[in-house]
Amino acid sequence: MALAVGMRVLTRALLRPWARGLRAAPGRTGPAAGGGDGVRCFRSPRVLVEPDPAAGVAVVKMRNPPVNSLSLEFLTELLISLEKLENDKTFHGIIITSDCPGIFSAGLDLTEMCGRDPEHYAEYWKAVQEMWLRFYLSNLVVIAAINGISPAGGCLLSLTCDYRVLANNPKYAIGLNETLLGIVAPFWFKDTLVNTIGHRSAERALQLGLLFPPAEALRVGVVDQVVPEDQVQSTARSVMAQWLDIPDHARQLTKILMRKPTADRLLTERDADIENFVRFICKDSIQKSLHAYLEKLKQKKG
Numbered sequence: 001m002a003l004a005v006g007m008r009v010l011t012r013a014l015l016r017p018w019a020r021g022l023r024a025a026p027g028r029t030g031p032a033a034g035g036g037d038g039v040r041c042f043r044s045p046r047v048l049v050e051p052d053p054a055a056g057v058a059v060v061k062m063r064n065p066p067v068n069s070l071s072l073e074f075l076t077e078l079l080i081s082l083e084k085l086e087n088d089k090t091f092h093g094i095i096i097t098s099d100c101p102g103i104f105s106a107g108l109d110l111t112e113m114c115g116r117d118p119e120h121y122a123e124y125w126k127a128v129q130e131m132w133l134r135f136y137l138s139n140l141v142v143i144a145a146i147n148g149i150s151p152a153g154g155c156l157l158s159l160t161c162d163y164r165v166l167a168n169n170p171k172y173a174i175g176l177n178e179t180l181l182g183i184v185a186p187f188w189f190k191d192t193l194v195n196t197i198g199h200r201s202a203e204r205a206l207q208l209g210l211l212f213p214p215a216e217a218l219r220v221g222v223v224d225q226v227v228p229e230d231q232v233q234s235t236a237r238s239v240m241a242q243w244l245d246i247p248d249h250a251r252q253l254t255k256i257l258m259r260k261p262t263a264d265r266l267l268t269e270r271d272a273d274i275e276n277f278v279r280f281i282c283k284d285s286i287q288k289s290l291h292a293y294l295e296k297l298k299q300k301k302g
């Protein structure tokens with residue numbers, strides 16, 4: 001228990017000033033209808049939290065249209081929602097899913113990594129690290145109900161969860177496809193994938209930038225279950241019930257035992273990782289590839 005408490009104190013201490021600022025800002029987040037049972041539901045412009053207090057579960061819906069790209073503001077709102085749910089003893093599990101049809105998350109927001117200054121890149125990267133740390137080490141059971149395509153950072157967010165349910169739709173794919181953009185998945189992205197699918201499969205997937213369609217994602221282990229699209233949420237709910245049957249303290253400590261060594265690697269190298277990112281992303285060649293990639297996305301529309 002002391003270990004679990006220690007980890008929570010540590011991760012809380014890591015909450016960035018940008019998050020503290022936003023938390024204090026009136027009107028950005030606030031209590032909304034949660035029923036007459038005293039349970040509060042928190043909303044923010046890009047995150048909709050639907051609480052089910054009787055089950056001890058909240059559904060966190062990402063709604064940052066058009067593609068749920070993980071912008072600085074969106075990451076901040078996600079972290080604040082997670083923290084509020086963790087601090088509310090009513091909740092033992094969350095289901096993270098998308099409110100944008102066909103897209104779970106398009107990953108990191110490319111516009112945060114293009115044409116900005118080094119200070120911005122550093123701030124953004126710290127927020128990405130924070131998202132990974134907070135979700136990966138959350139004391140809650142976190143289940144991803146993946147109802148759309150989930151490349152790169154979207155896949156990373158799913159990989160932080162305890163269980164992944166993917167909709168069986170041939171248009172959906174999931175994976176760390178960074179090399180296709182000419183960029184390199186950082187060591188903690190890689191570690192998370194290795195912990196999920198093993199070294200050999202991760203090496204192949206990372207070098208080739210593979211985006212796995214549902215059947216392959218299940219075969220390689222990037223997801224735990226593939227179900228018809230209309231059963232993603234209900235499956236996530238029944239899996240959640242099974243996880244919540246386990247005594248919470250034993251499950252939480254086991255989670256920390258499994259994940260702490262991976263998280264510690266980033267925690268001890270956090271500043272160096274930010275410096276590496278800023279150095280890498282500021283390179284002319286990288287900026288050119290990212291600009292070209294964004295242009296290609298825009299031109300796709302015709």
Ligand SMILES: CC/C=C\C/C=C\CCCC/C=C/C(=O)SCCNC(=O)CCNC(=O)[C@H](O)C(C)(C)COP(=O)(O)OP(=O)(O)OC[C@H]1O[C@@H](n2cnc3c(N)ncnc32)[C@H](O)[C@@H]1OP(=O)(O)O
Nearest residue numbers: 069106107108109110111152153184186276277280297298
């Ligand atoms: C040595 C190493 C040291 C340090 C580390 C250094 C490196 C960096 C590591 C960085 C890791 C990066 C992780 C990432 O997540 S990068 C992002 C990867 N994401 C993708 O490749 C997905 C891109 N998007 C798509 O493929 C499609 O948009 C998608 C999701 C299939 C949806 O398709 P569709 O419905 O047709 O929608 P559009 O393509 O038309 O897109 C609509 C609109 O959204 C914009 N957009 C899409 N994706 C992003 C994004 N990730 N960020 C920002 N904006 C995005 C797109 O441009 C369109 O904009 P418009 O203005 O035209 O409406």
